[in-house]
Amino acid sequence: MTLDFSWLFDPLYQTWLLRGVGTTILLSLLGMVLMFVIGIAGAALLHLKVRFLQSPVTIFVELFRNTPPLVQLFFLYFMLSEIGLTLTDPVTGGRIPLFTGFTCVVLSLGLYNGAIAVEIIRSGLLAVPAQTVEGARSLGYSRLQTFRHVELPIGLRMSIPPMTSNIVSLIKTSSQAVLVAVADIMYGATQIMLETFRNLEVMLLIWVIYLVIASLAVLVVRRIAAAFRIPGYGS
Amino acid sequence: MNAELKLFALGTAGVTLVLAALLVTVYGAETGRVLQALAARTPLLLSGSPDFSRFEGGFAANIVISIWAMMIAAVAGTALGIGMISQSLLVRAPSVLLMNVLRNSPWLVVLYAMLYLLPFEIEAFGTIFSFSPVIKAIIGLALPVTANIAEVFRGGVEAVPTGQWESARSLGYRRLQILRRVVVPQAIQFMTPNLMTTYAMLFIGTSLVVVTGANDILSVARTVIASDGAHYATAIYLYVLFLFFLFCFPIAILTRWLEQRVRVRQ
Numbered sequence: 001m002t003l004d005f006s007w008l009f010d011p012l013y014q015t016w017l018l019r020g021v022g023t024t025i026l027l028s029l030l031g032m033v034l035m036f037v038i039g040i041a042g043a044a045l046l047h048l049k050v051r052f053l054q055s056p057v058t059i060f061v062e063l064f065r066n067t068p069p070l071v072q073l074f075f076l077y078f079m080l081s082e083i084g085l086t087l088t089d090p091v092t093g094g095r096i097p098l099f100t101g102f103t104c105v106v107l108s109l110g111l112y113n114g115a116i117a118v119e120i121i122r123s124g125l126l127a128v129p130a131q132t133v134e135g136a137r138s139l140g141y142s143r144l145q146t147f148r149h150v151e152l153p154i155g156l157r158m159s160i161p162p163m164t165s166n167i168v169s170l171i172k173t174s175s176q177a178v179l180v181a182v183a184d185i186m187y188g189a190t191q192i193m194l195e196t197f198r199n200l201e202v203m204l205l206i207w208v209i210y211l212v213i214a215s216l217a218v219l220v221v222r223r224i225a226a227a228f229r230i231p232g233y234g235s
Numbered sequence: 236m237n238a239e240l241k242l243f244a245l246g247t248a249g250v251t252l253v254l255a256a257l258l259v260t261v262y263g264a265e266t267g268r269v270l271q272a273l274a275a276r277t278p279l280l281l282s283g284s285p286d287f288s289r290f291e292g293g294f295a296a297n298i299v300i301s302i303w304a305m306m307i308a309a310v311a312g313t314a315l316g317i318g319m320i321s322q323s324l325l326v327r328a329p330s331v332l333l334m335n336v337l338r339n340s341p342w343l344v345v346l347y348a349m350l351y352l353l354p355f356e357i358e359a360f361g362t363i364f365s366f367s368p369v370i371k372a373i374i375g376l377a378l379p380v381t382a383n384i385a386e387v388f389r390g391g392v393e394a395v396p397t398g399q400w401e402s403a404r405s406l407g408y409r410r411l412q413i414l415r416r417v418v419v420p421q422a423i424q425f426m427t428p429n430l431m432t433t434y435a436m437l438f439i440g441t442s443l444v445v446v447t448g449a450n451d452i453l454s455v456a457r458t459v460i461a462s463d464g465a466h467y468a469t470a471i472y473l474y475v476l477f478l479f480f481l482f483c484f485p486i487a488i489l490t491r492w493l494e495q496r497v498r499v500r501q
Contacts (some may be wrong), residue, residue, distance in 0.1 A: 012458030058242070065437070066483035067476045068442035071453070075472035078465075079261055172341035179446070185342065200351040207344050213338040 008205070009094030018193060021209065027105055027174045027184060028217075032167060033182055038158075039117025040152070046099025046118070047125045048147060063116035064124070073108040077101065077180050101180040121168060124159030130219050150226040160225045167221060168214045175210065185209060209212045239492045249450070250480055254473050259470050269470045279473065280442050282342060283450055292450035294478055300373055300449065304441075305434055307377040312384025317414065321391050330385075337382035342375075342440050350447055372444035372451075373470035383433045391426035392418055393488040424497050431490040435483045442479070452478070 007013055042061060044054045064072065080099040099107075126149050136150040137143075178186035189206045193199045262269050279285050283292015290299075318330030337345075349371050356365035395418050403413040445453035455474055460468045 055245060055249065059253060062242075062246040062487070063250045063253060063476075063480065064482060066439075066478045066487055068439045070442045070445075071472055071475050071479060074453075074468065075476060078468035078472060079257070122452060160405070166274070168339060175341040175343040176443075178343075203344060203348040203351055207340055207348055210341050210344055211336060211339050218339075 003201050003204075004198055005201055005205075007192065007198055007201075013188075013196075015190050016188035017185065017205075018207075020183060020188035021213070023102075023182065023187075024171075024174055024177075025182045025213065026103070027109065027177055027182070028171045030106045030214075031109030031113065031170050031174065034106060035114040035166075035170060038110060038114030039121050040156075040216050041122035042118035043125060043155075044147065044152070046122055047151070048143070061115045061118050064111050064192060066201065067120070069108055069112040070176050070179065072112060073104060073176055073180060074105045076108055081117055082101055083136070101177070101182045104180060105174065105177040108176075109173060111171055112173065113166055116166050116169075117163065120159045123155075123162075124226055125155035127158040128154045140172045148203055157225070157228060157230060161220065164221045171214050172210065237493070239488050242491075243270065243488045244399035246484055246488075248483075250484075251477070254477050256469060258473055265432035269467065272463060272467060273470055273474055276471075279459065280452060280471075281456055281476070283455060293453045293455045294482075296369070296449060296451045297438070297444075298368060298482075300376065300451065301372045301434070301438045301441050304376040304380060305437055308380035308384050308437070309430075311377065311381040315381055316388025316392070317411075319385055320392055322410070334382045334385050336380050337388065340379060342379050343443050343446065345378050346372065346443055347354060349378070349426070368446075368448040369450075371448045372411055372447040374443075375446065375447065376440055380433060380437050380440075384430065384434070387426050387429040387433060388422075388428065390444055391422035394425045395421045423499075428490045428494045428497065431486055431493070435486045436491070438483055438486075439479065 008189060017045050045057050076099070132154065133146060133151060136146045141149065174184065175186050177184040181187070185206060189202045193202050196202070258269070259266050277308045278287050279293060280464055281287070281294045283296060284290075289295070315334055318326050319334060321330065323328045343422070350368075351375065353366045353371050356363050358364075392414070399417055399421065400413060403417045408416065441451065442453055444451045452475055458473050460471055
């Protein structure tokens with residue numbers, strides 16, 4: 001079996017791949033933002049024991065953590081188009097769907113990894129030493145102020161190691177975007193495979209590209225973790 | 236077990252209610268008819284046959300694929316894990332590298348790659364082994380899970396106090412003997428919850444085998460949608476979500492209970 005990578009020199013294929021990489025990174029970044037919003041909000045509601053909201057948050061977390069992100073994506077994609085939410089494009093006046101495949105992927109990534117992030121941030125919050133919290137309380141901080149200025153900053157730092165693997169998992173899961181026809185890197189790959197029939201070579205290249213993206217993400221998270229380190233808390 | 240039971244009751248009831256509410260919101264007055272359609276398609280979605288006569292497709296296929304992939308990954312992952320704690324750098328460095336590569340690769344890409352990398356059939360020992368889509372799916376899923384299991388193995392072994400190694404060493408055991416007779420039997424309690432989480436993750440990952448052409452629940456769901464109409468897509472995917480939840484949630488609860496027990500015993 002010989003591997004033939006000559007197709008890689010075609011500028012058209014290079015454009016497809018680069019554009020795909022861009023879309024994948026954009027998808028992952030937007031997904032991460034949503035993941036952090038959901039994760040922090042959910043963990044805060046659970047940690048502060050907000051009445052009437054604890055059970056809904058728990059149900060949300062268990063629903064999204066215990067079901068495949070791919071099925072969630074298909075469900076969102078079909079349900080939102082079934083409900084038929086549309087916007088009027090101000091430029092052309094045409095109706096465009098409010099939730100494109102791209103939006104659905106971002107939503108599903110944010111929901112699935114966000115549900116996991118809730119648990120991760122919550123255990124980070126629990127790992128904050130009780131003395132630190134008591135100290136803040138005795139200085140006159142209210143329950144909310146303690147959470148905002150003491151528990152959350154330290155808890156988020158404590159949750160960095162599991163959060164790193166959650167971020168890698170989010171980047172890996174973003175490859176599902178191709179299944180709802182979002183032009184991410186996998187989509188570019190399938191297009192190239194259709195034209196060149198070098199299926200194995202294309203897939204191996206995509207595999208390497210994902211490894212590079214995931215490893216870069218881990219490096220970036222490590223730099224951030226090092227920059228925000230508080231001596232004495234976490235490793 | 237009490238807290239876990241409460242969570243189990245809350246989760247099951249809550250998720251059932253949420254999914255039912257979604258169904259009613261989407262379909263309104265038609266809900267009854269949609270539920271009837273779902274009930275009529277249940278045997279097909281669960282077993283891949285219209286009357287439960289065979290269990291070779293649908294949700295049953297997901298379960299079978301997940302069990303085979305887990306067994307392969309358990310063997311390969313243990314071997315890789317032993318390599319990762321080897322004293323020789325020549326064994327350790329490649330093992331750690333392989334684990335990191337496998338762990339950071341997207342499952343979908345590995346599945347696609349296996350689809351093209353594995354031959355249609357190979358001849359070995361005078362017989363011809365053919366790689367059906369299901370076998371390719373099993374191998375494709377087992378690869379990334381191998382990395383997870385190797386990591387769980389290493390974590391479990393490192394959780395055993397080093398004094399155990401030293402005392403077994405002074406009794407004259409060799410490294411692999413210590414691992415098998417002394418360390419792993421003690422480490423197994425730390426590994427079990429993580430292995431169960433890995434299995435739940437793998438099971439969730441079996442939803443991806445739809446791309447290999449195996450007759451799993453998502454391919455059956457797609458066929459049903461194609462024959463009954465796109466109108467039913469939301470209901471069918473809700474149903475599939477519910478099935479996955481019913482399978483994975485008890486595992487998650489059991490895992491939590493075991494973790495709690497291990498923590499208390501220490």
